[in-house]
Amino acid sequence: AQRVTQPEKLLSVFKGAPVELKCNYSYSGSPELFWYVQYSRQRLQLLLRHISRESIKGFTADLNKGETSFHLKKPFAQEEDSAMYYCALSANQAGTALIFGKGTTLSVSS
Amino acid sequence: DSGVTQTPKHLITATGQRVTLRCSPRSGDLSVYWYQQSLDQGLQFLIQYYNGEERAKGNILERFSAQQFPDLHSELNLSSLELGDSALYFCASSRTGEVAGANVLTFGAGSRLTVL
Numbered sequence A: 001a002q003r004v005t006q007p008e009k010l011l012s013v014f015k016g017a018p019v020e021l022k023c024n025y026s027y028s029g030s031p032e033l034f035w036y037v038q039y040s041r042q043r044l045q046l047l048l049r050h051i052s053r054e055s056i057k058g059f060t061a062d063l064n065k066g067e068t069s070f071h072l073k074k075p076f077a078q079e080e081d082s083a084m085y086y087c088a089l090s091a092n093q094a095g096t097a098l099i100f101g102k103g104t105t106l107s108v109s110s
Numbered sequence B: 001d002s003g004v005t006q007t008p009k010h011l012i013t014a015t016g017q018r019v020t021l022r023c024s025p026r027s028g029d030l031s032v033y034w035y036q037q038s039l040d041q042g043l044q045f046l047i048q049y050y051n052g053e054e055r056a057k058g059n060i061l062e063r064f065s066a067q068q069f070p071d072l073h074s075e076l077n078l079s080s081l082e083l084g085d086s087a088l089y090f091c092a093s094s095r096t097g098e099v100a101g102a103n104v105l106t107f108g109a110g111s112r113l114t115v116l
Helices: none
Strands: A003-005 A010-014 A019-021 A024-026 A032-038 A045-049 A072-074 A083-090 A098-100 A104-109 B005-007 B010-013 B019-024 B031-038 B042-050 B053-057 B064-068 B074-078 B087-094 B111-115
Touching (some): A003 A083, A003 A098, A019 A104, A098 B042, B010 B019, B019 B087, B019 B111, B031 B074, B042 B064, B074 B087
Parallel strands (some): A010 A104, B010 B111
Antiparallel strands (some): A003 A024, A019 A072, A032 A045, A032 A083, A083 A098, A083 A104, B005 B019, B019 B074, B031 B042, B031 B087, B042 B053, B064 B074, B087 B111
């Protein structure tokens, strides 16, 4: 069965500090991993996906199949990064959908 | 607005009642997904429809049911409501049936259900 674990409910950092939001997954096949973000009073939206190997708003995430992890990182946090972040996994198979972790609230203060 | 539209935005009802939540997918999207968001459980996948047919099923209670109509809008029916059903219910849509590659989910603003 697919499972996504985000061990931290809340992560508080100061502006300019590095950020790492942890995500571990459980799936025996080849998953696709995503990070979604929900800013205050806004809709849940895609931040980035592992297949694109892109950097969005300074965030990057590398899929580590050996450690079954997909941690989200940013070298210097900004106050506008404060939001709820969800890691999600797709098994890319008929009959399965996108499974989310429980989310981590990132709070960046000055 | 060609995004995902959900109605109603807020709904307050009593235990034992039945409600219907409605979702119109983004223009051109054939697949609709329903998620329940609560404080302790995060985003729980309920059910997915693709072009009118059920495609995937998650942690959906027997008291809940859904369908997708020929015009591709979807309805989530919640019956015999309990206090624990209070949550934010999200609908999302995607172009095809599998979440892969460029086919990602677009979310609606959600319907907040409060059961008293």
